[in-house]
Amino acid sequence: MLGSQIQPHAGVAHLQGVSKAYGNGENRITALHATDLTVERNELLLIVGPSGSGKTTLLSLLGCVIYPTVGQVFVGGQEASALSEKELAHLRLRQIGFVFQNFNLVQPLTAAENVALPLQLQGVGKAEVNERVAAALELVGMSNRRKNLPKQLSGGQQQRISIARALVTDPPLMLCDEPTASLDHASASVVMNELRSLADRGKAVAVVTHDIRLKPFANRIVYVDEGRVYTEAPTENVYAH
Ligand code: ADP
Ligand code: MG
Numbered sequence: 702m703l704g705s706q707i708q709p710h711a712g713v714a715h716l717q718g719v720s721k722a723y724g725n726g727e728n729r730i731t732a733l734h735a736t737d738l739t740v741e742r743n744e745l746l747l748i749v750g751p752s753g754s755g756k757t758t759l760l761s762l763l764g765c766v767i768y769p770t771v772g773q774v775f776v777g778g779q780e781a782s783a784l785s786e787k788e789l790a791h792l793r794l795r796q797i798g799f800v801f802q803n804f805n806l807v808q809p810l811t812a813a814e815n816v817a818l819p820l821q822l823q824g825v826g827k828a829e830v831n832e833r834v835a836a837a838l839e840l841v842g843m844s845n846r847r848k849n850l851p852k853q854l855s856g857g858q859q860q861r862i863s864i865a866r867a868l869v870t871d872p873p874l875m876l877c878d879e880p881t882a883s884l885d886h887a888s889a890s891v892v893m894n895e896l897r898s899l900a901d902r903g904k905a906v907a908v909v910t911h912d913i914r915l916k917p918f919a920n921r922i923v924y925v926d927e928g929r930v931y932t933e934a935p936t937e938n939v940y941a942h
Contacts, residue, residue, distance in 0.1 A: 711775050712739035713873045713905035714763045719772030719782075721758050732758040735772065736930045738923065740874065740907050745900040745918060748909045749934075750925030756909040757878055759925060763907060764797055764876045765789045777873060794822060798867030800877040800896075804859040806851040806866075813838065813847040816866045823870065837865040841895055857888025864895050868904075875899060877908045881915065893918040 721733040733755045740746050740763065750756050761767045762774055765781045774782040777796045781789060806815050813834050820830045838844045841861040851859050860880060867875055877896060881889035889912075897918045900906045908915065916922060924931045 712741040713777065714740045714907075715775040716759075716762060716769075717773040717775065719762055719769040719774060721755075721762060721767065722770045731928055733762070733930075734928045738763075738930060740905040742873070742903055742905050743900055744920040745897055745906045745908060747915060747919035747922045748907060748925060749911065749913060749916075749922055751911060754925040755928040756911075756925050758928075759930065760876050760878055760907060760909050763874070764799060765793055794819065795870065796872050796874055798870065798872045798875045800860070800863050800867050800875065800880045802879040802882045804851070804856075804863045804883075806859055806863060808851055811848050811850055812843060812854070812862045812865075815851070815862060816869050819866060819870045833869055834865075837869040838862075840868065841865045855888065856884050857891055860884060860888070860892045861895060864892070864899075868899060873903075873905060875904050875906045877906070879910055880908060881910065881912065886914075889915075 716736055716738045718735050718737060719733065720731065720735045722729055722731045724730055736759070738759070748756050748759060758767070762769055765774060765776060769782055772782070773780055776792060779792065781792060784792060807818070816834045816837055817830050820833060825833070835844065835847075838847050841864050843858065843861050843865060846854060846858060846862070851862070854862065875896070880896070881892055884892060893915055896906050896908060900920070908919075924934050
């Protein structure tokens with residue numbers, strides 16, 4: 702039996718026969734049908750599909766935020782779907798960085814203080830926190846904004862801060878849900894270039910979007926439609942707006 706053994710070549714994150722249903726009885730919805738999917742080091746995987754197709758569900762399963770109804774989730778060599786909630790929280794903190802559409806920055810904290818939060822949760826000492834926060838801000842070109850509050854920054858700048866916060870713990874897996882949806886085209890390009898360069902430096906990056914303009918940044922694209930994951934678009938131009 703597979704038990705909690707990671708399969709060979711299973712990448713940084715791997716879904717094995719995973720499906721997800723919400724609700725019970727008449728209200729039961731299968732948000733994701735049985736899916737096998739691997740996210741590898743050095744790749745930016747784009748997850749494309751219309752609203753309600755199951756993209757966030759797919760990303761939440763990869764991110765160990767929800768448990769599968771059926772199947773197994775592996776992250777960093779561990780069977781995440783077999784862990785307790787508490788163990789999962791620990792795994793997420795060490796292995797996964799999250800980036801969201803609305804940045805989710807803590808408003809009364811400065812950019813640097815926001816980026817420091819995950820390290821403080823990990824119990825990292827003050828001197829090392831300062832050093833790593835400075836390095837993360839440098840990586841996304843935001844060193845000169847370290848003392849600004851979120852409201853003093855543009856959407857694109859806030860998203861770069863939230864990328865710094867996601868990568869400050871150096872997680873192997875970065876998961877991004879519609880990271881450019883609140884941004885103008887120029888800021889979206891800057892943010893996608895940041896994510897692209899993280900993949901080039903060895904991270905596994907999965908980006909959910911309904912914007913096919915992001916295609917040029919991807920190594921690989923999967924399409925989600927009515928809870929099913931395809932490696933090719935179901936019909937040509939179905940997602941073109
Ligand atoms: P997307 O991100 O592509 O818009 P979601 O994964 O959020 O799609 O949703 C897929 C389907 O699952 C939708 O029909 C949605 O209404 C449903 N759904 C998502 N989350 C929940 C939940 N927590 N409870 C019940 N239904 C949900
Ligand atoms: Mg969604």
